[in-house]
Amino acid sequence: MKKISLTVLISAILGCSTTPVAPITAEISIYGITSMKNQLRVPLVESPTKMMRIGSEVSVIAKTDEIPMQIGTTFGVCAVFSGVSSSNKGSIKRFVSHPAMKTADGKVRTEFSYPAVLETTGLVTSDCHGYGLDNEFELLPGVWKIGFQHNEKLIAVKEFRVK
Secondary structure (H helix, E strand, O other), X not given: OOOXXXXXXXXXHHOOOOOOOOOOEEEEEEEEEEEEXXXXXXXXXXXXXXXXXXXXXXXXXXXXXXXXXXXXXXXXXXXXXXXXXXXOHHHEEEEEEEEEEEOOOOOEEEEEEEEOOOEEEOOEEEEEEEEEOOOHHHOOOEEEEEEEEEOOEEEEEEEEEEO
């Protein structure tokens, strides 16, 4: 008599596959001080400012991890992803951590995350995001991290030093 593992038997009954799913991975492909055309500010409750910039044609002005602490400076990353499918791409989030920031509403924040907006062109899946120093309370020297999470685990991150 042939032995069948319990996992295979349960999977057969439930109609599930026992094929392991490839993990989602990401690699930072571009980083630095950025600019963006056609900028708009839209609400984002997760952000310390409750707003985020959206736009088109993000470009890197300077490939650096040293960021000047000046209002109007924007910096960020772009990443290329592997293992993404239509069933799991909703679990990827954009992530930012920063020195303790007292926001306009009096709360102290050190990080935030929100859903990524992945674009697939041909076989490449990618996303870009960053942070803009728009308010006095955001001018914080120290280490800032910008990256991506999958199931609350960092899968790609870049450290920046704001000074």
